[in-house]
Amino acid sequence: MALFCLMLSPSLMAQEHPGIMLTKKNIEAVRKGTLTYPLLKKSWLKVKADADKALTETIEVPTPKDAGGGATHEQHKKNYTNILNCGIAYQISGDKKYAAYVENILLKYAADYNKWPLHPKRKENHPAGRIFWQSLNDFVWQVYTIQGYDMAYDAISPKNRETITKGLFEPILKFFTIDCKDTFDKIHNHGTWDIAAVGMTGYVLNKPEYVEKAIKGSAKDGKTGYLAQIDQLFSTDGYYTEGPYYQRYALLPFVIFAKAINNFQPGLKIFEYRDQLLAKAINTSLQLTYTDGTFFPINDAIKSKTYETAELVYGVDIAYADIKAAPDLLDIAEKQDEVVVSDAGLKVAADLQAGKAKPFAYRSQLIKDGSKGNEGGLGILRYGSNDDQQALLIKAASQGMGHGHFDRLNLLYYDNNTEIFPDYGAARFINIESKKGGDYLPENKTWAKQTVAHNTLVVDQTSHSNGNPGVAQQNYPEILYFKSDKNLQAVSATERQAYPGVQMTRTSALLKVDALKKPLVIDIFQVLSDQPHQYDLPFWYKGHIIASSEKISAFTDRLIPLGTKDGYQHIWLNAEQPVAQNTGYLGILNNKRFYTVHFASESKLNLKILSLGANDPDLSLIESKAFMLSVPEAQNQVFFNIVETHGNTNTISETTTGATAMVSELRVISSSKEQVRVSFKVKNKPYTYQINYKNKENFIKLN
Amino acid sequence: MALFCLMLSPSLMAQEHPGIMLTKKNIEAVRKGTLTYPLLKKSWLKVKADADKALTETIEVPTPKDAGGGATHEQHKKNYTNILNCGIAYQISGDKKYAAYVENILLKYAADYNKWPLHPKRKENHPAGRIFWQSLNDFVWQVYTIQGYDMAYDAISPKNRETITKGLFEPILKFFTIDCKDTFDKIHNHGTWDIAAVGMTGYVLNKPEYVEKAIKGSAKDGKTGYLAQIDQLFSTDGYYTEGPYYQRYALLPFVIFAKAINNFQPGLKIFEYRDQLLAKAINTSLQLTYTDGTFFPINDAIKSKTYETAELVYGVDIAYADIKAAPDLLDIAEKQDEVVVSDAGLKVAADLQAGKAKPFAYRSQLIKDGSKGNEGGLGILRYGSNDDQQALLIKAASQGMGHGHFDRLNLLYYDNNTEIFPDYGAARFINIESKKGGDYLPENKTWAKQTVAHNTLVVDQTSHSNGNPGVAQQNYPEILYFKSDKNLQAVSATERQAYPGVQMTRTSALLKVDALKKPLVIDIFQVLSDQPHQYDLPFWYKGHIIASSEKISAFTDRLIPLGTKDGYQHIWLNAEQPVAQNTGYLGILNNKRFYTVHFASESKLNLKILSLGANDPDLSLIESKAFMLSVPEAQNQVFFNIVETHGNTNTISETTTGATAMVSELRVISSSKEQVRVSFKVKNKPYTYQINYKNKENFIKLN
Incomplete structure (x- = not known):
């Protein structure tokens, strides 16, 4: 300081x-x-x-x-x-x-x-x-x-x-x-915009008083204002707690005001502030996209938003020209197909023309949340080139203030440039006046924020923290483990506060085995509880179910809602099947590729097929489909899922390859506070997969 | 001969x-x-x-x-x-x-x-x-x-x-x-493949006997065989009666065998046969695509099929190299991104490299059906460049044999490189063995072929010709009118056989008025009947309903099927609203553009909101949505619809323009055997639109 x-x-x-x-x-x-x-x-x-x-x-x-x-x-x-x-x-x-x-x-x-x-x-x-x-x-x-x-x-x-x-x-x-x-003194993105407007106006009109207030807060004591915002709104990894959609929105006033500060008062070295925090924030924004350019739509998010957005055109240009000329930023600039007509844009365009671009370096990484970096985080696992990349995200971040969703340990999966297990994002038609002036719809609260709208565990048909944002804001999951070796990438996190007396631990991995071209998603969701409960683990999916281990008989002449509250009231129950031996699979065809979801459960399991749209008189909900692994009653419980990504069908040439799944015989062998052991086969070769929760040196063991 | x-x-x-x-x-x-x-x-x-x-x-x-x-x-x-x-x-x-x-x-x-x-x-x-x-x-x-x-x-x-x-x-x-x-002697695409295989084998093995049989049929009398197939399977306009999907499939044996004949027996001038019929058939195949390359999916069709398919790579290469070197074929070859490694492919690739390509010339045209060109046809209206084209198709062709659907006067609308009012195509997961070996599913008959699966009139919840293909094959609609002026393109056709005692006439137009950037779809569906009936006119749509004249209250806690048979059993009824004064609108947002569907009815009208999926125990039906203009009882009836294509919303820049519809006050003024008169306003300027069914010189009059 x-x-x-x-x-x-x-x-x-x-x-x-x-x-x-x-x-x-x-x-x-x-x-x-x-x-x-x-x-x-x-x-x-x-x-x-x-x-x-x-x-x-x-x-x-x-x-x-x-x-x-x-x-x-x-x-x-x-x-x-x-x-x-x-x-x-x-x-x-x-x-x-x-x-x-x-x-x-x-x-x-x-x-x-x-x-x-x-x-x-x-x-x-x-x-x-x-x-x-x-x-x-x-x-x-x-x-x-x-x-x-x-x-x-x-x-x-x-x-x-x-x-x-x-x-x-x-x-x-x-x-x-x-x-x-x-607002001006609030540590919040609205405050950042206010501050940037005031500070930039102060510079242009030569009113230093306003610049000082903008940088150090109304009281000029540094407790609020721009620097306090940089300190508190971003994590040590440059993550903005509300999530990627708001991160990119919050970013613009930060970087543009930084640019102004740097021009008018270069001695302040604002881009160096907090260990180059602004550069990290820009890069983290990009790392929070999938290869199709869309931001991971966790929390309130408009799903079609991409890094082509103006905020990141500014961000990328300034990051490249004023902070660090990383050649992979030029790849993004090229895809943005635009630069700011500015000093920074000149440098980006010149270097692009000089052929300096390299493919954007998407990384598997743990992005920590919290201004001290100790409030959980997002685990992002990636495999494959930017042309055809598997990406798995586990959300173990803090609540994210008012735009947060109740989705601790939510899992998103992308592949083949498309969503496989998506997040609904926000219930909102932005800029569409006929839909509540383009604002968040009532269904954002009744549906989009509720736990069951996400790919994570719902206990007793009730959302995490009982859907109370104030309660949820007070705690966050604990990251147990993160690893990003080429053939085994994994993230493990535990959540103890979402439900009293229930500890939920999700350990998700991308595991490359020799016999298969693409890594398997190995997803193990352990629940330890002091009481018996109903456990529902939904997977919202894209594509079409084309195969299943159980004969599914969907309801033919009547649909009723799955429940009455916490989002369940918005779901139609299309089918319900008990799962023999508590293990089975579903085959999904999505964008001409096959995804076979193998599952095994420690306890008696029902498979429910769901679609969105009940209790939606205004037709505000977007078509969505899920399958739900539902345990009617259990105390401790392990869900063991493997997502096998395989094959291809070409409807133009009318050819299909690799349609047959190669994974089989999933078993949950044992589960305790210390350890979960499961086994499965790939092309009949047996594997044992063991998680040692208390042993970070040997957290996952594969035999 | x-x-x-x-x-x-x-x-x-x-x-x-x-x-x-x-x-x-x-x-x-x-x-x-x-x-x-x-x-x-x-x-x-x-x-x-x-x-x-x-x-x-x-x-x-x-x-x-x-x-x-x-x-x-x-x-x-x-x-x-x-x-x-x-x-x-x-x-x-x-x-x-x-x-x-x-x-x-x-x-x-x-x-x-x-x-x-x-x-x-x-x-x-x-x-x-x-x-x-x-x-x-x-x-x-x-x-x-x-x-x-x-x-x-x-x-x-x-x-x-x-x-x-x-x-x-x-x-x-x-x-x-x-x-x-x-099969060899059957006038059918299976026969064509048989013949081509036999004829080509005959040439290669030097077995003239087989070549002769292939060309003139088993009996060598010309009543069957290749030439008879060219004579009978294609209309004078080169249309193959089963529809575009099978046209492209049927095409390959035709053109490749023609190529063989032309090489081995150039004196036969096979490409000249029947007024260059094969060239017409290739060009018509291309004209039966939308600008995104997909074939119009009428009748049994796999929807993702495009002109990139191998059959049309052969077709385009041979058409260009051996029949007529039309530079707009090179545009297609470029989009196919492939040539046959062959004499023909050499010429195409060389001319592409020489820069001879021109944009493919999509035309508004009436493609006549029937070997004499008198069995109805497809009316295709187009407006705009290949980058952003409105395309309207009215299906008034004959039944199309076993792959035909019961959808006389079906309307398809495309815009902005996407489907607006789609056709379901076939109920089939091609090459997916788990779905009935990739074959047509039972739902192809119970759903996809039924009238209500299409954007045309259903009388008394019963399909055209009672869903009997034999009956339907015996007759065809009559084309009353076709016009393709720049500012008014129109097609009108009448169907008298689908329902006894009921005459249905649809007149659909693309009308450009000065005040609007894009032409309006003016769609007038007249029904004349000797008895009162229920009339349902569904529009299967893509996108999301974001506005409506009537307050829609969708059913919240229970869905039941719309009916019991002829496809109605597969539809969930999501909402039903009486329409005040029998006129209103629905606003649909699709691919970031607005489509306001204005409608007016001569008789008392209900608006029904529908979705597909009832009575589908095997989860075989693809998500689909419709709104249905439903007249509970009327004798004669006019449906008057205007589709206004307008505005834009950009979810990346978060801007919206032109969201407000400019068309209003639709009225049906009068209707008789001779004439229908309707009126509407555009930005408050009144228009009267009159159809004179008996006057081809002055068929549509606009004031």
Whole structure:
């Protein structure tokens, strides 16, 4: 923290414009780059086309009225994009018509802003903005707008600059720091956006007071503010506790404000702060994607979000240009197919053109949660090239605040560039006004957050921590083990708090055996309890069930819900079969590949086939299917599952290979607090697989 | 027919080997081409890799035992592919090890073939083969195998050639022409494969007798055989009555045998036969695809089949090289990413490399059915570039024999490279042995063929022609009108036989109005009846319902089937709402675009929300959803529907535009035998749309 003592000496406040993503000293180089480097050229032409389009349209600054997705909401979002694009277009082209757009629209905002009270609509449980229904959107608006203003600055008359400052930016600074003080000082991503907006505005308007507040909090004591946010919101591994979807959202204000700090006060060495935390956070965001670019959708998440998102275009460009020029970041930039038209984007585009890219290095890793790195984490196991990769994720992180789901020890499995055992993500149609203004739907609470919506254990049809976020926030699973050898990758974690008197331990591995091309998923879920309970282990799957050990007879003429609460009320029970000898398999065909799920249970087992959609009068739930390993009553219990990934069917050439599963004879041999032993065969070769929970040196033993 | 009198004079029978796809005189050029032209090189390297792989494996010629998808079935399929690949590899590389593979495996077949009785498994309702469970597969086997033999011929010792001929090919010729005589003389695609196998074998073995039978039928009277098949199986527009999926399958033996005829007996000018019918058939196959490459899946069809299928690689290469070098065929060849390593493939690859390709010219067209072109047809309307095309298909073709579905006036709609209102296709998991050996499932009859599985009218919950294929085969709809102007494309057809006393007329159009970017689908379904009936018009849709005029309240705690028979037993009724004033809309979000379906009905209307899966104990049905416009009782009735395609939501950038529908106030003004008048508004501008059924000069009038 010592280095921050020298901050904010006025002499450090450079006052050249522009000074954030594009800087005056680099303008000529970036201009030249837009003619030279394909990706920068393409990105610039898109910005220019959007700016040109903006110029053809009448400037509209409507009185705020609509919720998310509505007309005034979308118009104000469009306006900040236009302001930014026109700012860039002015700098690159030198044509003042673009600056005039920025000037005119900001004059309009300056004329009206003070007339706008708090937004008439209110996003549930969120403080209102003045331009938008939640203040968060106002902060975002300003982060973009201040950059556009900074870029158009030189072309705006001093008189108009003053009008804009007095009529718009100063009231905004006041609103953001005083009216929204609670948010400004909250260690939370909304706070980060607020801070970044205030800090960047402080730099551009040369108001050091606001910069200082942004960095050190309202009280300037460092207990809140930007640095406190970096300290507390990210784990030592750069993981943001709400999960990947919000991590990428939270990231933008962090990195863009860091860029501003670095430009205006390079002596602060902000990118070095907390052992290069921001670089870790960017890289971890990328490590939290599957090879198709989508973020692992744990907790509240929009599932189609990928690293192509603007936040990570900024993140990757800044990480590469300003922190560390790792050649595998260029692979991501290439897939993003866009750079920020900026100093950083210039460097990325130039190096891409120079052929420096390497495939993004996805790693098997344990990403620890908690500001001290001791609040559980995510175990990610990967095998295979980026073209055809198996990825297994075990969620043993902390609750993740308000956007957290009740899914301790949840398992996600991906393969062949698609989801095999997915997570539902959030129940939300983002930006679709007819679906509750694009906000989270009631089913987000009644369904998406509930344990049974995930691939983990439900005890007595009740969600973890009884679905109480306050309780869940107070504890986290313990990571017992992580290993990432080539032929045996494994993660083991235990959860003691989700249910009183019940200890759940999941140990999941990717195990490569010689006889098979692809590793097996070996998943052992042990439950130790002081009382008997019902144990349900659902696997939400994609694809189609094409084979099963038990003859399944689905209900033909009537469907009823699986239960009455905690998400069970949303599930139709399609079939229920007792499993002979408590062991069997299901064959699933997904994206032309076969997944045979072998399972064995210590206790009497029923197989339930499920689909989503009960108690959904508004048709808000997305089609989903599961099979559930259901133990009606047991005290201690082991679920032993093997997912065999095999074969191929080509419906174009009409050929099928490797359709027959090679794994057989799963048995649970023994289970205790210290150890679980199971056995199985692969092409008739027997294996014994033993987990020694208390022996980290020899945690998994395979014979 | 006169030109065929000169056929089969022995002097015409060239006896150079190889002589079919690759010919001796072109070998040097093709070899050079594999070094020069990227697509030929790539295709050759794939053949070579497959051939090399075959050489590393033990030759296995198992005694036939398994059904489709099973081990012996797949092995024999693999064998013919290996024989073909090794034949090509020998010709291109000159390395005799490849020819030795062909020699050795064929000697094994020659040693065993006569010991094999009819296949022990039997595909339901299909004559058995000896290598496979249906004779069709045997024919296909021989079409490929004889080519491989032809290519390896020069390297096989005369003694072994004789062993192979006596032990394998002569018994095959006997089996195909005598044991399978019924099929050989049947005007049906199985017959075509039989004929092609026999004819090609006749050429290669220099047995003119078999060539003559193949071309003119067993009796050599031309009433059956190849020419009769060309005459009768294809319509004047080159449409094959079973539908696109079988058209592409039927096509291969037609074109490959034509290629053989053209090589051995060029004087027959087979490609000119019936006004270049084969060229038309190839082009029509391509016109029967959407821009994503998939065939329109009407009748029994595997939905993921695309023009990348081997049959169309042959078709496109031969069409381009031997019939007409249309540059837009090169676009398809490029998307196929493969050519046949052959004389034809050489030309295609060379011209592609020379930059001669043009985008495939998808056309709006009426494809007539029936050998005289008077048995109805398919109306295909298209708008937009190949990158983002709206395509509307109205099925008013004849029944299409055994693979036909009961779906007169079925409507399919595609947009944005995806299905909007799909067809279910066949209920079949092809090549998946656990699903009835990969054969058609019972649900193909109980569900996929039934009328309610399609987007067309069901009267009194009963399928067209009462689901009787014999009855349905006897008649066909009448095409009333077809037009393909840029701003108004329309097809109108009427069906009088599906239900006694009921005349159904559907008139569907793509109408471009100035105020909207994309044409509207205007769909008017008129029913005239002598009795009151229940009328159900389902639309199976993809995507998710996000808005509706009526408040929909889906059933929450119980689902029951919609009916008891004709497919209704497979449908769950999710919701049912009366429609106020008999007009309303549903908003659907699909692949990030909005589809608002506006509807108005002449009679009292209920809206039903449906999903597939009832009475499906084996979990064989694929998830599907529909909304149904249901009139509980009416005599005459008009359904007036407008599909508005609009806007965009981007879940990566989290922006939405054009979400609000602009069409409103649909009204059915009047309806009679002569005329239907309806009205609607677009952005409050009123339109009147009038269909004059009896006036082809002024069929549709828009004011």
